[in-house]
Amino acid sequence: MIDKTISVLALASCLLATPALAQSVNLYTTREPALLNPVLEAFTKDTGIKVNAVFLKDGLQQRVQAEGANSPADVMLVVDVGEINAAADAGITQPVKSAVVDKTVPAALRGSGDSWVTLTQRARVVVVSKDRVKQDAISYDELADPKWKGKFCIRAGQHPYNNAFFAAYLARNGAEKTETYLKALKANAARKPGGGDRDVARDIQSGLCDIAIINTYYIGLMSQATNEQKGWYEAIKPLKTSFTGGGTHVNVSAAAIAKNAPNRDNAVKLIEYMLGEKAQTLYADGNFEFPVNPDVKEAAAVKLLGALTPDTLPLGDVAKNRKAASELVDKVGFDN
Ligand SMILES: [Fe+2]
Numbered sequence: 001m002i003d004k005t006i007s008v009l010a011l012a013s014c015l016l017a018t019p020a021l022a023q024s025v026n027l028y029t030t031r032e033p034a035l036l037n038p039v040l041e042a043f044t045k046d047t048g049i050k051v052n053a054v055f056l057k058d059g060l061q062q063r064v065q066a067e068g069a070n071s072p073a074d075v076m077l078v079v080d081v082g083e084i085n086a087a088a089d090a091g092i093t094q095p096v097k098s099a100v101v102d103k104t105v106p107a108a109l110r111g112s113g114d115s116w117v118t119l120t121q122r123a124r125v126v127v128v129s130k131d132r133v134k135q136d137a138i139s140y141d142e143l144a145d146p147k148w149k150g151k152f153c154i155r156a157g158q159h160p161y162n163n164a165f166f167a168a169y170l171a172r173n174g175a176e177k178t179e180t181y182l183k184a185l186k187a188n189a190a191r192k193p194g195g196g197d198r199d200v201a202r203d204i205q206s207g208l209c210d211i212a213i214i215n216t217y218y219i220g221l222m223s224q225a226t227n228e229q230k231g232w233y234e235a236i237k238p239l240k241t242s243f244t245g246g247g248t249h250v251n252v253s254a255a256a257i258a259k260n261a262p263n264r265d266n267a268v269k270l271i272e273y274m275l276g277e278k279a280q281t282l283y284a285d286g287n288f289e290f291p292v293n294p295d296v297k298e299a300a301a302v303k304l305l306g307a308l309t310p311d312t313l314p315l316g317d318v319a320k321n322r323k324a325a326s327e328l329v330d331k332v333g334f335d336n
Contacts, residue, residue, distance in 0.1 A: 024050040025266035028060055029077040031253065035286035036077070039279045047273065049266050064092045064258060073258040074267040077119070080160060084254040085319035088115035093256040094264075100272040104293050108314045109252065116256040118315070119274050120289035123216045123308055124165050124249045125241040129204050130234070133211060137240040140169065140249070143211070144184035152188040153200040153209035157334035158326060161197070161215060161251065166329060167321035168249050171313055175328065182332045193335050198222060198229060205235035214238075215251075220288025220304055238305055247311035253289065 040051040064073050088111050095114045109118035126138050170178040190209040200212035222233035257267045280291035284299040290308045291299045
């Protein structure tokens with residue numbers, strides 16, 4: 001009798017163990033494999049759940065939509081609030097229900113109804129000439145001050161990074177004030193808006209401009225450069241940058257759970273894991289992004305630039321204002 005009980009228990013535990021070994025989660029992402037693989041390997045090592053990652057250049061949303069109810073996608077991981085919000089609007093996500101998410105990620109950094117969750121933050125800040133400008137903090141509004149006339153550099157106003165920034169400005173200040181702001185920035189421009197974010201650092205080093213706007217991870221990447229970009233990095237100083245009465249504008253890398261996720265529980269586990277200290281450091285350090293988990297203080301971006309105080313305007317509101325911001329940029333001829 002005892003022997004029989006033991007063997008039944010042994011069989012039961014064997015049956016339980018077998019499916020556990022086959023646990024998996026399917027990830028669709030537009031991020032670089034080199035950036036994500038260390039985190040995914042750590043996840044598998046710590047949880048036993050295998051990650052099947054599909055790395056896409058673009059068209060992630062379209063692919064999940066085309067696959068429909070049979071889509072194997074569990075987790076979608078992309079950059080840019082517009083991109084992740086569009087997936088939610090297209091109805092291909094489901095709410096992320098997780099106490100870990102609720103505790104770790106402020107509501108402003110989640111989609112409405114928890115349709116997506118921020119993993120890392122990409123802040124857009126002001127940099128100045130280290131030699132020619134003597135101040136340590138600034139508001140975005142101060143960029144419009146005529147004292148910067150002929151000294152301000154920025155990439156194209158229609159670029160997604162600036163579009164998101166202007167959309168945030170619009171959500172906070174309304175259309176009339178935003179139009180005035182865009183005109184003032186244009187009047188201060190040292191050159192036609194264009195090029196990339198790193199080019200503004202180059203143009204500060206050359207003396208073409210004294211003040212510019214840049215995503216923080218480029219500052220980190222330039223700090224590690226072994227070519228002329230190291231000199232660009234050494235010519236600039238990032239300022240503590242905030243909206244008047246608010247925080248720093250951030251864009252995000254974010255994750256959502258696919259509506260038809262076949263492994264939903266594992267999708268939640270992967271997202272929760274990515275919010276933990278080990279994964280946040282591994283993932284954020286790959287591109288000098290800021291961890292969304294405030295307990296992670298050893299990440300490269302935090303060590304180089306200091307802690308981040310993201311603006312509290314919900315990113316969903318930023319996404320909603322992108323089209324209107326783009327129209328205002330055209331209206332004032334910002335990129336002409
Ligand atoms: Fe970028």
